[in-house]
Amino acid sequence: MTNRTQAASNKTAKSYLAPKHKVIRIEVDGLRPHPSQAAAFADLSDDELGALAENMESKGLENPIQILPDGTIITGHQRVRAAKLLGWTHIDAVVRHDVADAGPAAALELLIDDNVLRRHMGPMAMARAFAVLKMQVYNDDGRRIIRDRVDIRDRLAKRFGRSGRQMDRLARLLELPLAIQDAVDCKRLTVAAATQLLVLGEAERKEIARLMADGGDARAIVRSMAPKPDAKCIPRSESISTAVGLLATATAEIKKLEIDAEELNARSLSVIRKSRETLAPFVDTEK
Numbered sequence: 001m002t003n004r005t006q007a008a009s010n011k012t013a014k015s016y017l018a019p020k021h022k023v024i025r026i027e028v029d030g031l032r033p034h035p036s037q038a039a040a041f042a043d044l045s046d047d048e049l050g051a052l053a054e055n056m057e058s059k060g061l062e063n064p065i066q067i068l069p070d071g072t073i074i075t076g077h078q079r080v081r082a083a084k085l086l087g088w089t090h091i092d093a094v095v096r097h098d099v100a101d102a103g104p105a106a107a108l109e110l111l112i113d114d115n116v117l118r119r120h121m122g123p124m125a126m127a128r129a130f131a132v133l134k135m136q137v138y139n140d141d142g143r144r145i146i147r148d149r150v151d152i153r154d155r156l157a158k159r160f161g162r163s164g165r166q167m168d169r170l171a172r173l174l175e176l177p178l179a180i181q182d183a184v185d186c187k188r189l190t191v192a193a194a195t196q197l198l199v200l201g202e203a204e205r206k207e208i209a210r211l212m213a214d215g216g217d218a219r220a221i222v223r224s225m226a227p228k229p230d231a232k233c234i235p236r237s238e239s240i241s242t243a244v245g246l247l248a249t250a251t252a253e254i255k256k257l258e259i260d261a262e263e264l265n266a267r268s269l270s271v272i273r274k275s276r277e278t279l280a281p282f283v284d285t286e287k
Contacts, residue, residue: 023064026093028083030071034111037077040132041115042125044078053082064092066110068100074107075114108133116159122185126160127170172198177209180218189218196226 044052056079065076073080074096083091099106112133115121121129134152157167173181173194180197183189189212197205204225211221 021094021096023092023094025090026067026071028080028089028091031065031067031073031080031091031093032071033073033077034107036108036111036132037073037115040129041077041121042128043081044119049078049082049085052078053085056082057086061092064094066094066096066099066114068107069095069097072107074099074110077114078118112156112159121160123170123191124173124181124185126156126162126167127174130156130167131171131174169195177205179209179213180205183212183218188212189222193219193222193226196222199227200225 043049061079061083063076063079065079066074067076068074076093080091096107096110099110112129115129130153133156153167154164157164160167162170169191173184173191176194176197180189180194184191184194197208200208208221208225212218
């Protein structure tokens with residue numbers, strides 16, 4: 001990096017964080033990735049990493065990385081990779097003693113934000129991040145390290161712009177072979193279509209994955225091999241409509257019976273009254 005570029009990088013870096021967060025120069029070889037990074041978030045592709053390195057070489061490091069006192073990277077994993085690609089020996093960093101004091105949950109929050117806000121993630125990448133990170137909220141003793149009322153699922157859902165239920169559905173797709181997951185990420189297959197395959201056996205899933213890996217049309221394969229709806233099975237909307245119709249019919253019948261009962265009661269009273277009138281002279285004679 002040239003002195004001019006490095007100077008620009010330092011100036012930008014210092015304006016990025018609050019004054020209390022001092023930017024220092026630190027050796028790249030002394031840094032280590034956060035344990036959740038590789039499992040939850042995939043690295044940039046070679047092309048994407050090359051573009052990032054090119055940008056850093058021309059403009060400098062616009063935002064310093066953030067690390068824990070022991071050298072664990074919280075934010076900036078891809079920037080560190082790009083720095084190594086460029087042959088940099090040092091990089092701008094902020095040592096977050098406050099995050100270390102706050103505990104693992106605080107570091108995990110920053111890690112999630114850095115990855116989610118800085119890159120576009122496909123559905124399956126979201127699912128993998130969710131599957132890994134929901135296990136990270138517990139320590140070795142099985143106790144939660146994130147203690148507030150907001151579940152990690154809902155935290156991630158909010159950041160990904162999805163609902164908690166959608167995150168659960170995405171996580172279930174991790175049960176499918178990788179070829180099917182890749183089809184979802186590449187938008188060759190919708191999440192809804194992939195969900196239909198969850199009811200299939202392992203052998204059928206593998207066969208569908210093989211066909212997709214061989215270049216077959218993912219949508220056509222699913223249409224031909226996904227389970228067909230049972231003809232006797234009534235769609236939910238139709239079931240509700242039918243139930244409402246039956247309830248209306250039953251209500252009408254009950255009202256009709258009530259009317260019939262009133263008419264019968266009135267007729268019975270009329271017959272009794274006429275019978276008394278007819279018998280009245282005989283009763284009086286006997287007296």
